[in-house]
Amino acid sequence: NAGVTQTPKFHILKTGQSMTLQCAQDMNHGYMSWYRQDPGMGLRLIYYSAAAGTTDKEVPNGYNVSRLNTEDFPLRLVSAAPSQTSVYLCASSDPEKRRAKVPTEAFFGQGTRLTVV
Amino acid sequence: EDQVTQSPEALRLQEGESSSLNCSYTVSGLRGLFWYRQDPGKGPEFLFTLYSAGEEKEKERLKATLTKKESFLHITAPKPEDSATYLCAVHPGGGTSYGKLTFGQGTILTVHP
Numbered sequence: 621n622a623g624v625t626q627t628p629k630f631h632i633l634k635t636g637q638s639m640t641l642q643c644a645q646d647m648n649h650g651y652m653s654w655y656r657q658d659p660g661m662g663l664r665l666i667y668y669s670a671a672a673g674t675t676d677k678e679v680p681n682g683y684n685v686s687r688l689n690t691e692d693f694p695l696r697l698v699s700a701a702p703s704q705t706s707v708y709l710c711a712s713s714d715p716e717k718r719r720a721k722v723p724t725e726a727f728f729g730q731g732t733r734l735t736v737v
Numbered sequence: 738e739d740q741v742t743q744s745p746e747a748l749r750l751q752e753g754e755s756s757s758l759n760c761s762y763t764v765s766g767l768r769g770l771f772w773y774r775q776d777p778g779k780g781p782e783f784l785f786t787l788y789s790a791g792e793e794k795e796k797e798r799l800k801a802t803l804t805k806k807e808s809f810l811h812i813t814a815p816k817p818e819d820s821a822t823y824l825c826a827v828h829p830g831g832g833t834s835y836g837k838l839t840f841g842q843g844t845i846l847t848v849h850p
Contacts, residue, residue: 665839723828
């Protein structure tokens with residue numbers, strides 16, 4: 621069972637270039653999220669999807685996502701800026717306990733370390 | 738706005754020296770508090786979920802507790818392999834927020850042999 625898989629693990633991007641970070645999960649989880657992690661700031665939610673076909677933006681501009689199916693949740697940097705240098709973490713969680721309003725734990729990928737120069 | 742503050746930012750212990758990590762939170766209608774462990778270069782790994790004040794959970798040398806304002810992660814007789822960053826996250830109330838976590842900045846734990 622692979623869990624949450626992110627590719628690539630590392631990448632260097634030039635300012636103004638675009639790039640897509642890949643995220644796939646094989647647990648049939650409905651909820652998927654993207655976080656960025658910066659030193660001393662913990663994880664910050666960027667984008668969120670409750671199900672295939674739906675997305676919810678948490679931070680303004682610079683990022684875009686699509687959720688065409690349950691398994692994949694790619695994150696696109698439209699025109700990269702140095703401020704987007706970070707570790708990007710993808711997570712998924714199972715909504716089956718939603719009826720009881722009991723949140724379940726999120727499973728994370730290993731992350732993509734992105735540097736924008 | 739939901740807020741999570743972890744302390745200390747860094748903690749150095751000798752092997753066998755027990756201690757506690759703190760997670761203070763401000764959230765409207767807490768539905769769950771999560772503890773994660775993160776090793777360098779890896780994604781966070783789930784440890785515990787706490788749902789209500791007074792709840793406690795244990796796993797090996799770790800014990801998590803929850804009050805209405807904070808959570809503690811107690812580490813008993815730690816070993817060098819417990820060295821990692823420990824992250825606390827809260828899940829707020831409200832149906833539209835389901836699945837969205839607010840994280841603290843983490844505590845970097847180093848256990849020396």
